[in-house]
Amino acid sequence: MYQEKLAATITKRLERRNFDVIVCQNRQEAKQKALTLIPAEKTVAFGGSMTLVEMDLISALEERQQPVINREKAKDLTERHQLMKQSLLADYYLTSVNGISEEGMLVNIDNVGNRVAAMTYGPDKVFVFAGINKIYGDLETTLAIVRGKTAPQNSFRLNLQQTPCVKTGLCGDCLKEECICNIVSVMRRSALPKRITIFLILEELGI
Numbered sequence: 001m002y003q004e005k006l007a008a009t010i011t012k013r014l015e016r017r018n019f020d021v022i023v024c025q026n027r028q029e030a031k032q033k034a035l036t037l038i039p040a041e042k043t044v045a046f047g048g049s050m051t052l053v054e055m056d057l058i059s060a061l062e063e064r065q066q067p068v069i070n071r072e073k074a075k076d077l078t079e080r081h082q083l084m085k086q087s088l089l090a091d092y093y094l095t096s097v098n099g100i101s102e103e104g105m106l107v108n109i110d111n112v113g114n115r116v117a118a119m120t121y122g123p124d125k126v127f128v129f130a131g132i133n134k135i136y137g138d139l140e141t142t143l144a145i146v147r148g149k150t151a152p153q154n155s156f157r158l159n160l161q162q163t164p165c166v167k168t169g170l171c172g173d174c175l176k177e178e179c180i181c182n183i184v185s186v187m188r189r190s191a192l193p194k195r196i197t198i199f200l201i202l203e204e205l206g207i
């Protein structure tokens with residue numbers, strides 16, 4: 001099967017860069033494995049992610065009384081930012097990724113940078129959930145797709161009003177106040193072996 005072959009190739013390339021990889025057939029398998037791997041008493045935080053929403057993992061953690069830092073429950077913007085800072089000290093951080101290059105590098109675009117910060121430094125353990133559709137090509141291609149397609153789609157999802165992308169559907173490389181593309185990150189290797197586990201899921205997930 002094409003997806004399994006691709007996953008096997010990318011797994012080797014990710015592992016060479018100190019990323020741990022778990023290949024999962026579908027989102028349910030990824031969810032069950034994550035629930036098994038996260039000890040019940042550990043604190044969990046998470047970044048904004050359509051993949052996580054589609055997996056329904058956060059509510060499963062909350063249902064089993066896991067300590068969860070949930071910024072979506074903040075009463076105002078100040079508390080939301082405090083929770084995002086606290087997330088950097090969580091035991092586990094859950095997120096997705098905007099793109100994985102065929103060389104095995106992780107590509108992300110972030111607004112305030114909390115997600116990228118947590119991935120690169122902070123929580124001792126990071127779980128990254130990625131549908132196989134997030135493998136776009138070499139690094140240059142991946143950056144172009146994440147900037148040119150993923151980011152404009154997120155702008156629509158977040159209901160931006162002023163940016164060129166919501167007027168044309170294309171990235172205008174803007175510097176608007178509303179811009180959500182403030183940090184462009186390439187993680188080419190993990191300094192700490194196996195700190196980051198990538199759940200490579202053999203179905204389409206996220207945008």
Ligand code: SF4
Pocket residue numbers: 147151152155163164165166170171172173174175176178179180181
């Ligand atoms: S840089 Fe600006 S125009 Fe481009 S996708 Fe981001 S918000 Fe839209």
